[in-house]
Amino acid sequence: xxxxxxxxxxxxxxxxxxxxxxxxxxxxxxxxxxxxxxxxxxxxxxxxxxxxxxxxxxxxxxxxxxxxxxxxxxxxxxxxxxxxxxxxxxxxxxxxxxxxxxxxxxxxxxxxxxxxxxxxxxxxxxxxxxxxxxxxxxxxxxxxxxxxxxxxxxxxxxxxxxxxxxxxxxxxxxxxxxxxxxxxxxxxxxxxxxxxxxxxxxxxxxxxxxxxxxxxxxxxxxxxxxxxxxxxxxxxxxxxxxxxxxxxxxxxxxxxxxxxxxxxxxxxxxxxxxxxxxxxxxxxxxxxxxxxxxxxxxxxxxxxxxxxxxxxxxxx
Amino acid sequence: xxxxxxxxxxxxxxxxxxxxxxxxxxxxxxxxxxxxxxxxxxxxxxxxxxxxxxxxxxxxxxxxxxxxxxxxxxxxxxxxxxxxxxxxxxxxxxxxxxxxxxxxxxxxxxxxxxxxxxxxxxxxxxxxxxxxxxxxxxxxxxxxxxxxxxxxxxxxxxxxxxxxxxxxxxxxxxxxxxxxxxxxxxxxxxxxxxxxxxxxxxxxxxxxxxxxxxxxxxxxxxxxxxxxxxxxxxxxxxxxxxxxxxxxxxxxxxxxxxxxxxxxxxxxxxxxxxxxxxxxxxxxxxxxxxxxxxxxxxxxxxxxxxxxxxxxxxxx
Numbered sequence: 001x002x003x004x005x006x007x008x009x010x011x012x013x014x015x016x017x018x019x020x021x022x023x024x025x026x027x028x029x030x031x032x033x034x035x036x037x038x039x040x041x042x043x044x045x046x047x048x049x050x051x052x053x054x055x056x057x058x059x060x061x062x063x064x065x066x067x068x069x070x071x072x073x074x075x076x077x078x079x080x081x082x083x084x085x086x087x088x089x090x091x092x093x094x095x096x097x098x099x100x101x102x103x104x105x106x107x108x109x110x111x112x113x114x115x116x117x118x119x120x121x122x123x124x125x126x127x128x129x130x131x132x133x134x135x136x137x138x139x140x141x142x143x144x145x146x147x148x149x150x151x152x153x154x155x156x157x158x159x160x161x162x163x164x165x166x167x168x169x170x171x172x173x174x175x176x177x178x179x180x181x182x183x184x185x186x187x188x189x190x191x192x193x194x195x196x197x198x199x200x201x202x203x204x205x206x207x208x209x210x211x212x213x214x215x216x217x218x219x220x221x222x223x224x225x226x227x228x229x230x231x232x233x234x235x236x237x238x239x240x241x242x243x244x245x246x247x248x249x250x251x252x253x254x255x256x257x258x259x260x261x262x263x264x265x266x267x268x269x270x271x272x273x274x275x276x277x278x279x280x281x282x283x284x285x286x287x288x289x290x291x292x293x294x295x296x297x298x299x300x301x302x303x304x305x306x307x308x309x310x311x312x313x314x315x316x
Numbered sequence: 317x318x319x320x321x322x323x324x325x326x327x328x329x330x331x332x333x334x335x336x337x338x339x340x341x342x343x344x345x346x347x348x349x350x351x352x353x354x355x356x357x358x359x360x361x362x363x364x365x366x367x368x369x370x371x372x373x374x375x376x377x378x379x380x381x382x383x384x385x386x387x388x389x390x391x392x393x394x395x396x397x398x399x400x401x402x403x404x405x406x407x408x409x410x411x412x413x414x415x416x417x418x419x420x421x422x423x424x425x426x427x428x429x430x431x432x433x434x435x436x437x438x439x440x441x442x443x444x445x446x447x448x449x450x451x452x453x454x455x456x457x458x459x460x461x462x463x464x465x466x467x468x469x470x471x472x473x474x475x476x477x478x479x480x481x482x483x484x485x486x487x488x489x490x491x492x493x494x495x496x497x498x499x500x501x502x503x504x505x506x507x508x509x510x511x512x513x514x515x516x517x518x519x520x521x522x523x524x525x526x527x528x529x530x531x532x533x534x535x536x537x538x539x540x541x542x543x544x545x546x547x548x549x550x551x552x553x554x555x556x557x558x559x560x561x562x563x564x565x566x567x568x569x570x571x572x573x574x575x576x577x578x579x580x581x582x583x584x585x586x587x588x589x590x591x592x593x594x595x596x597x598x599x600x601x602x603x604x605x606x607x608x609x610x611x612x613x614x615x616x617x618x619x620x621x622x623x624x625x626x627x628x629x630x631x632x
Contacts, residue, residue, distance in 0.1 A: 101479060105454065122591075124594070129580075260446070
């Protein structure tokens with residue numbers, strides 16, 4: 001039973017996606033939003049599903065029979081902020097193994113970078129100096145993840161399996177075996193207390209904008225490290241350099257910044273204990289992403305609830 | 317049944333080890349080689365076991381009833397090279413979970429560093445430049461480990477579980493599920509062919525000295541990365557900079573160097589694509605190391621063969 005998916009991702013290689021869809025999900029047919037001549041957007045009556053990320057202006061009006069919008073990624077704040085977003089069409093966040101695995105890799109990579117104090121080693125190398133450097137066993141290293149959605153939960157479990165002493169915080173209480181979970185703002189201080197590596201995987205909502213700020217940093221262990229792999233808006237950027245200068249934070253990894261690409265004149269570039277990656281921590285893998293969409297369509301058409309559905313009131 | 321272990325590790329904190337032994341292995345009593353006044357070495361008749369790393373001159377002659385020598389670490393080439401080593405006393409390499417886990421962490425950390433091309437990101441950061449950077453899925457990344465002893469085998473399995481496409485090479489053939497294993501020198505070229513990240517965890521023997529050389533590098537994929545966490549002697553140091561200059565290698569991580577500490581004037585310090593760590597990839601964890609010694613003593617006294625026994629003819 002073939003299903004058509006309107007493919008609206010600008011800049012993506014439509015032919016490559018189509019080839020993967022033929023192999024991975026032969027029941028899905030990707031339909032380009034723009035016709036091959038690339039000029040005038042087409043109308044798409046009869047199409048029930050679309051894959052969206054930064055939709056072209058007027059898109060939704062041209063898909064009158066839309067039943068589900070699948071987001072290409074997990075962080076959907078820009079899709080939600082679009083005034084054209086149809087109010088009653090369900091919006092589904094992406095949660096697929098390729099994206100999750102890439103995020104686990106990124107966070108573990110950077111957690112190890114801070115666990116082994118890469119910046120201390122790099123500074124020693126620049127000074128041509130062989131240092132004596134010790135580090136605690138991972139089970140004595142207190143690591144916490146803000147945000148226990150699909151990515152946060154999988155990452156917390158992976159870091160736990162890797163031996164770190166794990167905590168997690170989320171707005172609504174969660175339970176993850178072997179991870180100390182804290183739910184709600186009134187348990188945030190408890191989550192932060194003594195934490196040595198803080199990882200942000202939160203959704204960006206009015207409640208979480210600027211949550212990584214001087215107040216939060218003061219709640220951590222002195223010399224804690226920060227890893228932000230969520231959104232630039234989570235970090236109150238003017239609080240980071242003072243926290244690094246005072247020693248409240250030892251170092252930070254930023255995959256995201258408030259303005260991307262980060263402008264050349266931004267002082268973060270030049271700080272020896274800030275490591276910047278160009279918002280490439282994790283991307284949806286087309287093949288497994290398409291498999292997930294096919295799975296969700298099958299659920300939807302069988303009358304089962306969609307998974308990873310966006311709650312518009314909560315904003316994630 | 318109490319057993320005495322002669323503790324000969326210079327520079328180690330004897331009191332800390334003793335405290336851990338009381339907690340973890342109350343049946344083991346650590347005996348210091350030097351008396352508390354630290355001057356004249358004592359004689360140790362009646363002691364059957366010792367924990368050794370860089371034995372003091374004349375040590376073994378003062379332990380006439382020695383039955384087993386336990387090495388503090390996995391790489392025992394220096395113990396073997398000691399002309400005083402008693403020829404008929406079994407020598408046991410250390411293999412314990414703390415050491416193994418630390419090595420897995422180190423190798424995974426550095427594998428991720430090369431998988432995500434940290435040096436490209438750091439160079440971009442120094443140039444104040446946000447780059448578009450892509451990387452293959454881990455299962456398309458060909459990673460190989462030279463040396464499948466206790467550390468190599470565990471590390472290969474961990475990297476496999478983490479999604480990398482794994483190969484392993486060892487002198488005698490091994491089988492590790494999900495890892496393509498190559499045994500013997502005549503299969504080395506096959507192991508190297510197309511490999512993108514090469515990890516050395518070999519023992520240092522006359523056969524493996526200088527094995528990381530221009531010839532081997534030419535067998536790898538162009539732009540491959542090297543991680544040496546074994547011994548400085550494995551690398552033919554004069555071949556590394558030319559391989560980095562030609563692009564045959566993209567980058568290298570060295571935990572070990574031929575001379576340690578690496579002298580200030582050594583050109584490795586200043587190369588932007590060589591990352592040096594001060595021979596602290598992995599150390600034996602005292603508590604689990606003592607548990608392993610207690611386990612081996614129990615086997616030995618029950619007439620079972622010692623595990624991780626050094627084969628002196630092979631040199632590991």
